[in-house]
């Protein structure tokens with residue numbers, strides 16, 4: 001971790017008041033910590049856009065009764081190695097499966113994998129929790 005640097009920011013008083021309310025609602029200790037988090041979010045978003053190695057979790061909710069769907073989802077993941085690191089399958093109830101796919105790799109490749117899974121008939125919802133490998137984020 002580098003040296004801590006102080007800098008000043010100019011912004012409208014209404015915007016600062018809204019930010020302070022957000023800090024209280026989210027439970028931040030101070031403005032600096034909230035600003036650090038905001039900067040990290042922007043940097044991670046940039047990593048995904050720029051083709052850096054990133055990490056995340058693809059969440060899938062799908063119909064357990066759709067013939068062949070589970071096998072198709074598994075096959076797509078086999079084809080997506082090395083991006084797919086690990087998969088957890090949860091039988092939510094008699095009809096619904098929830099799957100968490102931990103991924104690491106180039107952002108566009110992960111997005112493409114998520115798109116492929118989302119477009120399958122019987123997949124009810126897909127979402128990516130996009131994060132970083134942590135290499136560039138302190």
Ligand code: NI
Nearest residue numbers: 064090091097
């Ligand atoms: Ni299941």
